[in-house]
Amino acid sequence: MPEVRLALLQKLTALVMLPLVAGHIAVMIYAVQGGLTAAEILGRTQGSLAWALFYGLFAVAVSIHAAIGLRAVLHETLALGGRALAAVTWLIFLGLLALGLRAVWAVTAA
Amino acid sequence: MIRPHRRHPLWFAYLLHRVSGSALALFLPIHFWMLSLALNDREALDDFLAWSDRGLVKAAEFGLVFLLAVHLFGGLRLLALEWLPWSGPQKTLAAAAVGLSLLVSGIFFLQAV
Amino acid sequence: MSTGGVMTVAVWRGGPEGSAFQEFRVPGQKSQTVLDVVIWIQQYRDPTLSYRFACRVGMCGSCAMTVNGVPRWTCRTHVKRVAKTGRIEIAPLRSLPVIKDLAVDMDPFFEKWVAAEGRFHPQRTRDQPVRETKPQTRRRRQADAAIECINCAVCYAACDTVAASPDYLGPAALNRAWSLLNDDKDSGTEAILAAAGAKGGCHSCHAMGSCTRFCPNELDPMASIAGLKRASIAAALKRKG
Numbered sequence: 413m414p415e416v417r418l419a420l421l422q423k424l425t426a427l428v429m430l431p432l433v434a435g436h437i438a439v440m441i442y443a444v445q446g447g448l449t450a451a452e453i454l455g456r457t458q459g460s461l462a463w464a465l466f467y468g469l470f471a472v473a474v475s476i477h478a479a480i481g482l483r484a485v486l487h488e489t490l491a492l493g494g495r496a497l498a499a500v501t502w503l504i505f506l507g508l509l510a511l512g513l514r515a516v517w518a519v520t521a522a
Numbered sequence: 523m524i525r526p527h528r529r530h531p532l533w534f535a536y537l538l539h540r541v542s543g544s545a546l547a548l549f550l551p552i553h554f555w556m557l558s559l560a561l562n563d564r565e566a567l568d569d570f571l572a573w574s575d576r577g578l579v580k581a582a583e584f585g586l587v588f589l590l591a592v593h594l595f596g597g598l599r600l601l602a603l604e605w606l607p608w609s610g611p612q613k614t615l616a617a618a619a620v621g622l623s624l625l626v627s628g629i630f631f632l633q634a635v
Numbered sequence: 636m637s638t639g640g641v642m643t644v645a646v647w648r649g650g651p652e653g654s655a656f657q658e659f660r661v662p663g664q665k666s667q668t669v670l671d672v673v674i675w676i677q678q679y680r681d682p683t684l685s686y687r688f689a690c691r692v693g694m695c696g697s698c699a700m701t702v703n704g705v706p707r708w709t710c711r712t713h714v715k716r717v718a719k720t721g722r723i724e725i726a727p728l729r730s731l732p733v734i735k736d737l738a739v740d741m742d743p744f745f746e747k748w749v750a751a752e753g754r755f756h757p758q759r760t761r762d763q764p765v766r767e768t769k770p771q772t773r774r775r776r777q778a779d780a781a782i783e784c785i786n787c788a789v790c791y792a793a794c795d796t797v798a799a800s801p802d803y804l805g806p807a808a809l810n811r812a813w814s815l816l817n818d819d820k821d822s823g824t825e826a827i828l829a830a831a832g833a834k835g836g837c838h839s840c841h842a843m844g845s846c847t848r849f850c851p852n853e854l855d856p857m858a859s860i861a862g863l864k865r866a867s868i869a870a871a872l873k874r875k876g
Contacts (some may be wrong), residue, residue, distance in 0.1 A: 413831070414832065414833060414871075415833060415834050415836060415838045415839070416831075416832030416833075416836075416838060416867050416868060416870075417871065418838070418870045419832075419838035419864065419868060420868050420871060420872070423601065423604075426597050426601065427601070429594075429597070430594070433590060433594045434594070436590075437587065437590065437591060437594075437626060437630070440587065440630060441629055441630045441633050444583075444630065444633050444634045445633050445634075447571075447575050448571045448574070448575070449568060449571060450560060450564050450567040450568045450571060450633075453560070454560055454564075471554075474550065475801070478546070478547040478550060480619075481543045481544075482544065482547050483620075484839075484841070485543075485544055487539065487800060488640075488796065488799035488800050489799070493802075504547075506615065507551070508547075508550055508551070508554075511551055511554035511555065511558070512554050512557050513549070514554065514561075515553075515554040515555075515557035515558045516557075517561070518557055518558045518559070518560045518561035519560050519692075521558050521561075525704055526703060526704030526705045526708065527704060527705050527793050527849070528795070528845070529844060530845070530848045532842070532843055532844030532845075532847075532857075533843045533844065533845060533848075534849070535843075536841050536842065536843035536844070539841075540841070566832065600842055601856075601860075603861050604861045604864050604865050605840060605865060612844065633700075
């Protein structure tokens with residue numbers, strides 16, 4: 413993928429995540445009061461399409477954003493480049509996406 | 523030791539953005555795995571949440587919220603640098619990002635304890 | 636260092652293999668620059684010392700060196716500003732191959748200017764009239780703000796992204812590309828944007844700002860690169876849409 417398209421994706425996912433991160437932090441501050449339990453978390457999220465969409469979008473965006481970000485770090489610190497760098501970037505993206513969507517499914521499926 | 527050519531505010535802002543981004547990316551798999559426990563092992567999730575209710579872990583959580591907030595506000599600064607015509611007060615904006623992040627993570631910490 | 640005092644100056648000696656700092660005792664003088672110190676060592680202590688300079692007034696951009704860990708134009712850097720402890724350490728610029736002592740090979744630096752399309756792309760021949768330039772337009776002001784670069788490579792040596800990523804074109808070349816992109820007399824818009832959006836182009840920059848912090852002419856390459864990023868992404872969106 414050309415650099416300019418990666419840069420565009422990085423900025424688009426950043427913009428998408430602005431309200432998502434703000435919302436996530438607000439939920440954390442609200443939810444952490446009085447300690448966390450599985451029942452409390454799941455009671456809020458299970459069977460909720462809105463939370464599934466919120467965190468589903470979040471998981472997709474953060475997988476793209478983290479993969480592109482780590483790509484730059486790997487290129488600059490380990491001198492990875494070419495196909496190896498592309499392969500590792502895809503691996504990070506797909507790994508995070510699979511784990512992320514599974515987590516969203518786990519807490520929102522009724 | 524920090525080499526002389528790096529001793530200026532925007533370099534520290536760059537370092538903070540890189541360190542926070544990398545740390546959050548490394549934390550994500552653990553976070554996702556922990557939440558997936560809800561699917562087939564709810565007791566393990568509760569054990570994990572109970573474990574996370576301790577002082578030292580609370581401090582680490584404060585750190586994570588700070589990293590998330592500082593990556594958010596630091597990223598906002600970078601977007602502003604590129605897309606808004608304020609190239610001037612970059613140092614002030616970088617300092618504001620750190621300040622706001624401390625405020626947000628401080629509120630989280632006060633709610634958590 | 637005041638007049639009459641003596642300072643210790645550690646100078647990097649040697650080539651790519653086998654090199655070390657060598658210390659000299661140099662008498663302090665009034666209004667002495669770091670370049671004056673280097674010249675004094677070569678004239679009075681060791682005629683084999685290699686370094687580069689020409690104009691001595693901050694115009695030619697050939698005398699940049701690393702002074703106490705920071706890249707500087709040595710002809711306009713006063714000793715009293717950098718020798719606070721009575722000791723100066725002078726090394727060649729970072730991120731460029733050392734030829735000998737304080738002289739670096741500038742070829743990679745200028746090759747990147749060419750790769751960034753940082754050269755003028757003319758629209759007209761000498762037989763046509765010169766195109767009129769309106770100095771107050773936004774584009775012309777942006778071109779002017781970036782134009783006073785003397786090619787000294789201080790920003791290039793200051794940049795950690797250049798140091799970490801050898802394919803990165805660097806702040807000086809991209810700053811020139813931004814200046815040309817805003818120049819109505821330049822016809823290289825497409826070539827400049829293609830170079831900026833490619834591997835090693837403007838999107839490699841992480842805005843750490845060392846280029847702007849250390850530019851001796853007080854230019855703002857970081858802002859120029861931000862402008863290129865904006866233009867490159869806008870062009871990519873336009874191509875798609």
